[in-house]
Amino acid sequence: MSVSLIAARIDVPQDARQVRSRKALCGALLDLLQETAFDQITIREISTRAGTGYATFFRHYPTKEALLGDVAAEEICTLMTMTATMMSGPDRFGSILDLCNYVDAHRKLWSALLTGGAASIVRDEMLLQTSQLGDERLCPVWLPPELAHRVGVSSAIDVLVWWLEQKEHYSPDQVAIILDRLVIDPIVDKLVAVPGPASG
Amino acid sequence: MSVSLIAARIDVPQDARQVRSRKALCGALLDLLQETAFDQITIREISTRAGTGYATFFRHYPTKEALLGDVAAEEICTLMTMTATMMSGPDRFGSILDLCNYVDAHRKLWSALLTGGAASIVRDEMLLQTSQLGDERLCPVWLPPELAHRVGVSSAIDVLVWWLEQKEHYSPDQVAIILDRLVIDPIVDKLVAVPGPASG
Amino acid sequence: MSVSLIAARIDVPQDARQVRSRKALCGALLDLLQETAFDQITIREISTRAGTGYATFFRHYPTKEALLGDVAAEEICTLMTMTATMMSGPDRFGSILDLCNYVDAHRKLWSALLTGGAASIVRDEMLLQTSQLGDERLCPVWLPPELAHRVGVSSAIDVLVWWLEQKEHYSPDQVAIILDRLVIDPIVDKLVAVPGPASG
Amino acid sequence: MSVSLIAARIDVPQDARQVRSRKALCGALLDLLQETAFDQITIREISTRAGTGYATFFRHYPTKEALLGDVAAEEICTLMTMTATMMSGPDRFGSILDLCNYVDAHRKLWSALLTGGAASIVRDEMLLQTSQLGDERLCPVWLPPELAHRVGVSSAIDVLVWWLEQKEHYSPDQVAIILDRLVIDPIVDKLVAVPGPASG
DNA sequence: CTCTAATCGAGACGGTACGTCGCGTCTTACG
């Protein structure tokens, strides 16, 4: 399942130079995101930090946002493979806990990705990557699955953002509980859903 | 209650000319939002549309966002007075239904306010205006009230955005049910709170 | 006659700031022309030297060439008023001598204007400013006046360029003789032309 | 005489492929000059049109101008061999007429070469190729031979450019007369030189 | 009903980032 997510990333270049440039740009962006909000980052800064020419940026990405999309896709992909089955699997809560632990272990990265104007792009990317994950049969009848998907992802991100912004430290376990009860639970129709092996 | 919300708006000008200019600017922005996304709107466009000088804009608002904040505050204020008590009152579901009906009656306005880069500002303004509304005792123990507030407002906006984007028409009643069950319910501690008409 | 030349310069701005910027730009270009060939000069250099913003350049001139045209027009205008009647007047040779003396007194300026890719623009400007000066009746029948005009101006410039490039110093008198015999003489039909007061 | 002109062209390559590439590049440039001004032509365009690699261009010519120089040299060489003795020979006017007829027969080529920013390079090339042609003794004493050479070539080109730009067709004979009287005559010292058919 | 000061329109200005283009070099990948 998660393999298909990786495969979704298209047009990986062949030329060694292109690979190098692209990697440098991604790295530079991740680097800069640790220091500055995404909005404030300039394409020129990215190029400079990457040690690449300014015009070269545009040979790879049409806009700053596209680069962020690429970076985000990769990180989210990692995140998803880490957390395996989120909603439907046999160990739902374990998955959520994995996710929280992973985010906790990379607080800085995810703070950067989810703050400073980047959030909406990351959210869209996450929506994309999770679009095949859900099982429609889990939704209550009054709740359109697409809406459930959107609100679920958004709320989860909201919770994570809130967590990452907190001064006093909440443990991953606490946040996992919150996510489970506040985000997942309302979406899943416990009474109706077939408890059998979901996602075919 | 809603009076205090209005009172929060500061520094309403005295001079008749200032009032006129400010009103013209607000109107111009609302006008333009019907045609273009907020990001794409230029201060120069706003000034021109308002029939006011370019510099005059800055005599009233430091940034484009500030103007949007002003406009949004007013609209949200109207929305709040329309929907009276949202979560805690005796007729919770009625309030939500009022809200949906009001938004439905002004689809274009709220589409403009909630799409095209403006959403986050509107969300912040709504967070501000609803910050005194909630009753902390309603929250379950595992859920920090501040987080509940944030996720609640964000989710509600998500639902509305989804609704406004839909091609096929969902009725206000349907959306009210969704809001009630998907957004409000999970936040409110069902054991303590007075049982509303929802949750089945 | 020369008054009309001055009048030809259009759209002199009213705003004091515009006048100042424009003057600064012209001055900067003249300045830089002393050091570098016109081709090598960058609009950014001009702006910087003028102490003006980069974008401001384009508020006054669409291209580098346009600025040069403006500068050249002014200098040529001065040159023309200095040398009064060139071809037809009662003291033809005196005029030519005046011109040579004037150029000699401003060798650096005219070297800059006539070398380094600028020559063709200066030539065009000079063609423009002298277009009303000639008396068609002075041309021999086998020589189209327009051609005479072009070749005359071009040749004169060629002579001046050659002069300005010379290491050993030719006196203005010598050059005046050359101009008179090599450039003017072949154009003027001595046998046919009425020696009376030309240009009506 | 004209042989020595050809000999001036250096480093004709041995490798057959190099010859082919070089010829292709020259052809491509001539081709493009029919459609676009020289300034506007890109090295990439030339390479593409020539069916050769972009980098290949630089293996043969350091700049676009160098290629034009090469092309121009060849064409001028042909022109010169066509018109044999220009100024001094026994049949001066015949030579000039030959030249005019040849240019007339290749209007498009020479229009391309003499317009669109290419003129100065062609002029320089022509100056180079004619530098050994003149007979210094023909010049009047007040006229430095080098200056005579320059002004002569420049004026001749001016006349040709004017001719090629004309809408209404002047005959080669007419232009030959103009060249003879306007360009050659003033340079040649009439007292010493053999009186040609012109000047009357 | 005037006088005065605040506010207005208009728009030029210095700045900064953008995205495009062409150059000339230099590295690939392929035949």
Next chain:
DNA sequence: CGTAAGACGCGACGTACCGTCTCGATTAGAG
């Protein structure tokens, strides 16, 4: 193992918008 294809660093271009500023001209509201 050489050669075409083309990615790259560089740097100028011209555009757009920002927020500041300097001007009169207008006009509201205090005296």
